[in-house]
Every structure is written in structure tokens, then in C-alpha cells.
């Protein structure tokens with residue numbers, strides 16, 4: 215009989231990390247419950263319990279600064295479980311990247327949501343746009359790509375920001391490659407309150423099977 219390896223023996227260890235897929239599941243369940251209550255005119259449900267294995271935060275959300283929504287409530291989270299960054303668009307900035315890198319490396323953050331919203335002033339500014347408007351200039355190549363790919367501007371914009379975030383930092387990219395981190399994009403419909411998740415194919419893959427020690431070990 216082979217020697218029992220110490221690493222295989224514990225079967226009820228507490229989960230030491232929160233896999234990105236489980237963090238996303240938590241948000242999706244929390245949001246579905248909020249939306250159901252909202253549509254019935256009921257108060258927001260109580261926030262979900264923090265999932266096992268979460269680090270300091272369950273999720274970091276980078277959201278557009280002019281999107282008037284209580285994100286913790288919409289995602290069914292306690293305020294303390296959400297790290298919230300706001301920026302116009304949201305365009306990803308070097309400071310956001312640096313902060314997210316810190317949270318991933320030091321606080322075991324496993325999920326980042328880049329959240330835009332419909333009818334965004336940043337993406338559809340009032341005319342005429344002032345000369346030398348930096349936001350409009352930064353939007354130009356994204357609008358050209360959206361047109362080329364026949365994609366809504368908001369969707370192309372969010373995917374662009376996601377790619378920029380991952381391209382900006384080796385540690386974030388390494389964590390994403392190892393599936394310790396997922397960066398997902400989502401659109402908030404400000405009228406209905408519904409969040410639409412724009413998942414990349416990898417974001418919907420099932421969890422890898424958990425290694426279970428053979429019986430009798």
C-alpha cells in the first residue's frame with residue numbers, strides 16, 4: 215500500500231482562495247436577487263454572505279464615474295466586500311492598474327469587473343465636443359474599431375479597457391493566465407437596472423475538477 219502523502223490527507227480544509235468563477239457566481243446571484251426585488255418594487259435584499267476563501271475583497275469593480283448606482287447593493291454584496299474604482303468611461307488609468315496589482319498580489323483579489331453603462335456621457339458626449347477634448351481623442355480609435363467590428367461602441371470600449379488593463383501589468387496577466395484572476399466586462403442598463411455580463415469564452419468555462427483523495431487514504 216503506498217504511503218499516504220501528507221498533502222493528500224485533509225479532506226475538509228477551509229478553502230484558502232476564492233476561485234474567480236465562484237466570485238463571479240456570487241455577484242451574479244446577488245444581482246439576480248436585487249433585480250427581482252427591484253422589478254417587484256421591493257426593498258433590496260440583504261447582502262450575501264462573503265464566500266469562503268475570499269481575500270480582503272470579493273471583487274474590484276472599475277465603473278464609470280457618472281453611473282449613478284449603488285454597486286454593492288446591485289451586486290448583493292456588503293459594502294466592505296467591494297473595492298470600487300470610478301473613472302470616466304471607465305478608462306483604465308495607471309493608478310487603477312497599480313492598485314489592482316497590489317490587491318491581486320497582496321490581498322488575493324480574484325475578480326475584476328469593468329462596468330460601463332448605457333447612455334454614457336463619456337461615450338456619447340453632447341455636441342459640439344470642445345476642441346482638444348482628451349476623452350474624445352482617446353475614444354476615436356475605439357469608435358473606429360467598433361465600427362470595423364460592427365459592435366456597439368460600449369461593448370468595444372469595455373473590451374478595449376479590459377485588454378488595456380491586462381496588457382499594462384505582467385503580474386495581472388500572469389494571474390489571469392493561471393486563472394487566479396479574471397477580468398470581466400459588464401454593461402449596466404440604467405433604465406431597467408439590469409447588468410449584462412459580457413463574458414469572454416474563458417469566463418464561462420466550468421471550474422476545473424477538484425482533486426479528491428482516493429477512498430481509504
Ligand SMILES: [Zn+2]
Nearest residue numbers: 278280334335
Ligand atoms: Zn458614463
